[in-house]
Amino acid sequence: MGEINVLINKVKLEKRIEEMARQIQKDYEGKEVVLVGILKGSVMFMSELAKNIKSSVALDFMDVSSYDGKESTGTIKINKDIRDSIEGKDVIIVEDIIDTGRTLTHIKEYLKQKNPNSIKIATMLSKPSRRVMELEVEYIGFAIEDKFIVGYGLDYNEKYRNLPYIGYIE
Numbered sequence: 001m002g003e004i005n006v007l008i009n010k011v012k013l014e015k016r017i018e019e020m021a022r023q024i025q026k027d028y029e030g031k032e033v034v035l036v037g038i039l040k041g042s043v044m045f046m047s048e049l050a051k052n053i054k055s056s057v058a059l060d061f062m063d064v065s066s067y068d069g070k071e072s073t074g075t076i077k078i079n080k081d082i083r084d085s086i087e088g089k090d091v092i093i094v095e096d097i098i099d100t101g102r103t104l105t106h107i108k109e110y111l112k113q114k115n116p117n118s119i120k121i122a123t124m125l126s127k128p129s130r131r132v133m134e135l136e137v138e139y140i141g142f143a144i145e146d147k148f149i150v151g152y153g154l155d156y157n158e159k160y161r162n163l164p165y166i167g168y169i170e
Ligand code: IMP
Pocket: 041, 095, 096, 097, 098, 099, 100, 101, 102, 103, 104, 147, 148, 149, 150, 154, 155, 156
């Protein structure tokens, strides 16, 4: 793997996240929102998004892994579940990137069983050309081409999560 190229710089990225936060604030006025971040990739996005939502939000996290790797239709394994009840709450799942859509399809189905009032999805990045599952995604930061992305939470073998911008590896 070669060097890292900048795809979306910090200023542009954080400006977009601020816009997303404003939209969420508007859409959920007067509601109790729970942001559920999917570990580990979503942490930087979750933090930036939450800081820019001026109304009160609750934060929770889940950690999942896919059972059978990327290309299977296999379900997910929950390594860490959310801590608090979401019954009757308005939930937004916060994800770093949606690729095939399998992970979030499973997570959304799983969280629905906990009887929230609503569930929507906010993702920093989306690769629409890679989608194999039909998944409604309400908030998308940037739709991007099929490149391998690192930075701002995203890793390659646990490296590069701390880069303050979105990069890609050639
Ligand atoms: P999906 O189930 O195929 O949508 O996969 C989504 C998950 O795969 C994300 O939460 C990421 O953890 C990982 N992923 C997908 N594309 C990339 C990438 O370009 N860089 C790093 N991780 C990725």
